[in-house]
Amino acid sequence: MSAITDFWYLAKSGGRPMAARVARWSGLAQHVVELSEGYSGLTDDALLSLSKELRWRSKSGVPLKVLLPQAYALVREAARRVLDKQHYLVQIIGGIGLFEGGLAEMQTGEGKTLTATLPTYLRALPGRGCHVVTVNDYLAQRDCDLMGPVYEKLGLTVGSVVSSSQPDARRRAYAKDITYATSREIGFDFLRDRLKVGSRLDEAYRPHLFEAESQAEAGPVQRGHYFALIDEADSVLIDDAVTPLIIGLERENTQEIEELLHWSRDLVPQLTLSQDYLFDPGKRTIELTNAGTRKVVLALKPTRLSSFDTEKLYTSVEQALRADYAYERGRDYVITKKKEIAIVDEGTGRTLDGRKWQAGLHQAIEAKERVPITAETGEAARITVQTFFRRYENLAGMTGTGIQATREFQHTYGLGVTVIPTHRRCIRQGLTPRIFLTQEAKRQGLIPEIERLYRLGRAVLIGTPSVEASEVLGRELRSREIDCQILNALFDDVEAEIIAQAGQPGRITIATNMAGRGTDIHLHPAVNASGGLHVIATEMHTNRRIDRQLVGRAARQGDPGSYQFWLSLEDELFRYLTAEQLTRLRNRAAAVSRGGELAPSWIRPFRQLQRRIENQERKYRKQLLKQEKSRETMCRAMGLDPYLELAE
Numbered sequence: 001m002s003a004i005t006d007f008w009y010l011a012k013s014g015g016r017p018m019a020a021r022v023a024r025w026s027g028l029a030q031h032v033v034e035l036s037e038g039y040s041g042l043t044d045d046a047l048l049s050l051s052k053e054l055r056w057r058s059k060s061g062v063p064l065k066v067l068l069p070q071a072y073a074l075v076r077e078a079a080r081r082v083l084d085k086q087h088y089l090v091q092i093i094g095g096i097g098l099f100e101g102g103l104a105e106m107q108t109g110e111g112k113t114l115t116a117t118l119p120t121y122l123r124a125l126p127g128r129g130c131h132v133v134t135v136n137d138y139l140a141q142r143d144c145d146l147m148g149p150v151y152e153k154l155g156l157t158v159g160s161v162v163s164s165s166q167p168d169a170r171r172r173a174y175a176k177d178i179t180y181a182t183s184r185e186i187g188f189d190f191l192r193d194r195l196k197v198g199s200r201l202d203e204a205y206r207p208h209l210f211e212a213e214s215q216a217e218a219g220p221v222q223r224g225h226y227f228a229l230i231d232e233a234d235s236v237l238i239d240d241a242v243t244p245l246i247i248g249l250e251r252e253n254t255q256e257i258e259e260l261l262h263w264s265r266d267l268v269p270q271l272t273l274s275q276d277y278l279f280d281p282g283k284r285t286i287e288l289t290n291a292g293t294r295k296v297v298l299a300l301k302p303t304r305l306s307s308f309d310t311e312k313l314y315t316s317v318e319q320a321l322r323a324d325y326a327y328e329r330g331r332d333y334v335i336t337k338k339k340e341i342a343i344v345d346e347g348t349g350r351t352l353d354g355r356k357w358q359a360g361l362h363q364a365i366e367a368k369e370r371v372p373i374t375a376e377t378g379e380a381a382r383i384t385v386q387t388f389f390r391r392y393e394n395l396a397g398m399t400g401t402g403i404q405a406t407r408e409f410q411h412t413y414g415l416g417v418t419v420i421p422t423h424r425r426c427i428r429q430g431l432t433p434r435i436f437l438t439q440e441a442k443r444q445g446l447i448p449e450i451e452r453l454y455r456l457g458r459a460v461l462i463g464t465p466s467v468e469a470s471e472v473l474g475r476e477l478r479s480r481e482i483d484c485q486i487l488n489a490l491f492d493d494v495e496a497e498i499i500a501q502a503g504q505p506g507r508i509t510i511a512t513n514m515a516g517r518g519t520d521i522h523l524h525p526a527v528n529a530s531g532g533l534h535v536i537a538t539e540m541h542t543n544r545r546i547d548r549q550l551v552g553r554a555a556r557q558g559d560p561g562s563y564q565f566w567l568s569l570e571d572e573l574f575r576y577l578t579a580e581q582l583t584r585l586r587n588r589a590a591a592v593s594r595g596g597e598l599a600p601s602w603i604r605p606f607r608q609l610q611r612r613i614e615n616q617e618r619k620y621r622k623q624l625l626k627q628e629k630s631r632e633t634m635c636r637a638m639g640l641d642p643y644l645e646l647a648e
Contacts, residue, residue: 003257004031006190008216009377011038012084014180015105017313018160019238019394021097021418022093022418022420022421023445024197025092025096025097026089026093026095026519027334028068028069029089029092029093029096029097030089031074032069032073032076033073033092034078035070035072035073035228036072036073036074036076036077037068038073039074039077040077042081044153045378046083047077047078047081047153048153048154048155048156048343049075050070050074050305051074051154051156052065052155053153053284054071054074055125055127055155055336056422057461057553058109058125058126059125059126059127060204062125064099064122065099065190066122066126067122067125067228067391068096068099068122068198070108071118071121071122071125072087072096072118072122072593074118074121074154075118075121075150075154076092076118076213076455078150078153078154079087079114079117079150082149082153083114083146083149083150083151083299085114085284086443087111087115087118087242088111088423088578090106090420090421090422090423091110091111091115091423092118092419093219093399093420094106094112094115094201095115095117095118095428095597096228096266097117097418097420097643098115098116098118098229098396098397098398099117099118099119099122099123099396100215100418101394101395101415102396102415102416102417102418103233103395103396103397103398103399103402103409103415103417103418104396104397104398104399104402104418104420105398105399105400105417105418105419105420105424105625106399106400106420106427107400107404107552107556108400108520108552108556109475109556109557110422110423111421111423112231112398112558113146113147113231113506114145114147114309115149115398116132116143116150116229116231116398117147117150117151118437119396120151120178120227120229121151121154121156121230123226123227123229123315123394124151124156124177124178124224124227126448127228127415128224128227129175129176129177129178129179129223129224129226130177130179130226130228131179131181131186131225131227131228131235131439131446132179132180132181132228132229132230132629133176133181133182133183133228133229133230134181134182134231134232135182135183135236136350137163137182137185139161139234140160140161140162140180140181140182140185141162142616143161143180143231143265143528144158144160146157149216149334149481150641151177151533153523155177156177157173157176157177157180157371158176158177158180159172159175159176159179160173160180160181161173161174161179161180161181161185161186161189161278162181162182162185163174163184163185163612165185167221168625169423170189170221171219174189174221174222174223175223178261179346183230183236183240183385183388183389184245186222186228186388187245187383188245188247188388188389189222189431190222190225190383190388190580191381191382191383191643192221192247192381193220193221193222194381194644195380195568195644196219196220197219197220197246197380198387198490201570203466205378216456220238223513225289225384225391225393226392226393226394227308227392227393227394227395228363228389228392228394228395228397229396229397229398230389230395230396230397230398230409231397231398231451232398232399233397233398233399233402233409233415233457233602234397234399234401234402234405234545235398235399235411236385236389236397237332237385237386237389237409238405238408238409238621239345239543240385240602240615241384241385241621241622241624242621242627243355243385244382244383244384244385244476245303245382245383245384245385245388245567246358246377246379246381247379247380247381247382248314248378248379248380249377249378249379250355251375253374253375253376255304256305256307256308257302257303257363257376258373259302260304260305260308260312260313261303261305261316261320261360261366261367262317262367263301263302263322263362264313264317264319264320264364264367265323265324265364265367265368267295267296267317267319267320267535268317268320268321268324270295270299271292271295271321273325274547275289275291275292276288276289276292276295277289277292277318277324277507279321281326281575281576281577281578282576282613282619283616284326284327285322285326286318286319286321286324286325286326287318287378288314288317288318288460288543288561291586292317293310293314296310296313296314296317296459297313298640315359316360316364317579319360319361319363319364320358320367320368322361322364323361323364323365323367324368325370325511327361327365328466328468329369329468330466330467330468330469330471331344331465331466331468331469331572332344334489334490335366337370337596338375338568339371339372340370340372341358341362341369342489343355343366344376344466344467344489344512345513346541346542346546348514350489351566356374356377356501358377359476360376362374362376362391363376365415368411380644381643381644382643383643384592384625385630386412386413386621386624386625386628387625387628387632389413390412390413394414395414395415396415397409397415400548400549400552401545401548401549401552402417402545403417403419403546404544404545404548404614405417405545408621408622411622412621412622412625412632413547422558423557423558424557424558424633425557425558426558427480427559427560427561428551428554428555428561428562428563429555429560429561429562429563430551430562430564431562431563431564432563432564432598432600433564433566433603434564434565434566434567434597434600435567435569435597435602435606436567436568436596436597437568437569437586437589437593437596437597437598438569438570438596438600439568439570439592440491440596441569441595441596441597442538442566443476443542444596445566445597446536446566447476447480449475449536449566450462450477450508450536451480452483454506454508456481456530456531457505457506458505458506458527458528458530458532458533459480459502459503459506459509459521459523459524459532459533459534460503460507460508460532460533460534460535460536460572461502461506461509461511461521461535461536461540461554461635462508462509462510462511462532462535462536463512463513463535463536463537463538463539463550464488464510464511464512464538464539465538465539465541465571466512466572467488467489467490467514467573468488469485469513469539470487470488470510470511470512471488473510473538474486474510476506477510482508483506483508484508484509484510485498485501485502485507485508485509485510486509487499487509487510487511487512488511488512489512498511499520499521502520502533503521503523503527503528503533503636504524504527505524505527505530512545513541513549520556520607521533521556523559523611528559528560531553531554531560531561532554532559532560532561532562533550533553533555533561534554534561534562534563534564535550535553535554535561535563535564536561536563536564536566537550537551537564537565538566538567538574539567539571539573540565540567540571540606540607540608540610542576542610542613542614542617543571543610543614544610544614545616550563551563555561564609565603567599567603567606568587569582569585569586571606571612573606573609573610576612576613577609578610585605587645589602
């Protein structure tokens with residue numbers, strides 16, 4: 001019957017699978033709404049009794065798909081009583097899609113947090129544990145505190161894991177029916193369990209063994225991987241996929257190693273691009289040429305370096321060149337108040353606390369910036385994000401920007417992407433992009449536009465690609481007596497305060513991608529009346545999804561709003577081109593520019609380059625997954641644990 005129903009909806013939608021899914025889910029969602037309205041007259045005890053009955057039926061083997069309408073109706077009624085909010089029809093549609101093992105693309109402000117309660121409750125009924133994955137500790141704790149009472153109203157237990165949680169607290173949280181945590185915390189807890197129990201961990205996840213060992217400090221804190229619902233799924237499953245989770249072992253930082261790093265740094269100015277080394281802008285890699293290796297060998301060296309072989313010298317110099325040529329302060333990293341190098345995530349604009357670049361690159365950057373050099377780390381346990389989340393029996397995700405990565409989600413995780421309709425029609429207005437020959441020409445055009453919007457009383461959010469760019473623009477505006485707020489990785493401690501004011505009349509907010517994903521800007525009524533929030537994107541990022549996240553801050557939930565791209569041929573996006581390619585492009589543009597500005601059709605090279613970079617990154621992630629699968633197969637064939645290195 002199900003196959004016949006699916007075919008009927010497919011035929012009705014003109015053979016479009018996504019439209020067929022939404023149509024089928026819409027009918028089921030309407031049934032859920034009717035059921036929930038029938039529960040409005042029940043007492044709290046009667047509602048709890050119905051929930052307990054559903055739980056008993058799920059543990060008795062009744063398929064969850066059969067229980068879905070009644071379960072979703074109970075959650076909708078519980079949310080009405082606890083939060084004074086009811087799931088809209090489109091939220092129920094999204095919840096059905098999440099249960100069926102897919103990724104729901106829901107626009108900004110459509111209530112993904114509330115939507116998540118539907119499949120989470122249903123999957124939690126068998127009592128095998130559910131993990132709701134967020135992008136940071138703040139959201140994990142906030143969502144747990146906000147949605148926890150809804151689950152508890154229906155008799156389920158809820159916990160959260162944050163970076164400060166102690167092992168006993170983690171064990172208790174994972175023993176709950178539902179656990180909120182970041183992917184980082186869940187992944188590292190898995191690795192720590194692996195170090196404790198070794199290759200017996202998969203067996204220890206069996207309930208009787210978990211209960212026996214969980215009371216002891218040496219036992220695992222997790223109890224298996226049954227279901228994970230991932231918020232901002234494209235950030236977690238795709239953007240973070242290139243960075244493996246590693247529990248490190250610090251190696252001794254000798255005087256010889258520090259002297260090698262300093263010597264390599266001082267040698268960099270003596271080497272010439274193309275002659276002594278080759279630079280791949282797409283991969284940000286450096287390779288010494290024969291002439292370059294000759295210079296390294298013949299260069300004057302301190303006595304202490306005599307213990308290193310030539311291969312070690314070559315590697316150290318190449319990393320010093322990468323640190324100097326391919327990684328910029330304010331874009332790729334910042335220096336903290338403690339004089340430490342903190343990596344900045346391009347996708348979120350936030351610092352990645354506790355993370356380091358591998359293979360000596362982090363130490364090369366420390367030497368470049370002349371801050372204390374930290375010890376290089378080895379690997380005690382390691383797993384990629386891709387491998388970890390593929391361990392879950394059931395996986396689902398939500399995001400506002402998933403459709404561009406449909407093929408990758410399907411190929412890597414088996415997740416189909418469905419765009420969920422909005423509750424209110426989006427009236428966001430996209431203005432014609434302005435494109436300039438140089439950064440200076442762009443700045444001269446942009447500043448008067450910001451002044452005009454400022455006088456009109458519009459709230460303006462200006463997206464910049466790096467910390468340095470946000471600081472430069474902020475100084476320029478303040479020199480013209482335009483009040484503005486700057487939000488970047490250096491001011492994350494006042495993020496909530498800045499965002500709270502960003503929707504006020506005449507407020508100019510300059511931000512990196514910290515003001516993109518997950519940021520909710522509430523507008524003053526006067527701003528709504530004057531046209532809503534206006535977003536200015538001062539550059540295009542290497543990924544369309546990041547641009548969509550920034551643009552998505554405007555016109556949320558049916559509010560008015562607009563956006564416009566201001567670009568130049570000197571933007572950071574073009575660092576991925578070779579010097580020859582960039583020169584040819586700029587010469588061609590200079591011949592047709594008028595007063596330093598180009599026609600809107602010049603957006604084409606930006607989009608072509610953006611797609612090319614996306615394809616390169618996708619191929620790299622695919623290659624990484626292939627290598628990880630091969631490595632895991634080889635380790636298992638040898639009787640080794642694929643996730644443990646030196647610990648074995």
